[in-house]
């Protein structure tokens with residue numbers, strides 16, 4: 001039921017559909033949604049905890065992210081818990097998480 005021009009962005013690590021996220025401080029990334037894997041069983045997310053701990057002694061991980069507005073650059077999104085940043089997921093009108101949406105405040 002996707003629109004013809006809507007493409008599915010898929011996590012390279014677990015195959016889950018990426019969720020559109022609006023970053024409060026996008027910095028140089030622009031205002032377009034970022035696409036993030038919020039699968040708590042994603043290997044990228046799971047392995048990130050030990051990676052961060054071994055190198056930085058930090059209890060944190062990161063989720064797979066594609067920054068669509070920058071030529072689909074893959075850039076890890078640091079998170080400090082399973083629930084971190086979930087509140088930033090954009091709720092789409094048709095309920096499809098991968099549907100393109102406009103900036104809600106625009």
Ligand SMILES: [Zn+2]
Nearest residue numbers: 011014037042
């Ligand atoms: Zn994933």
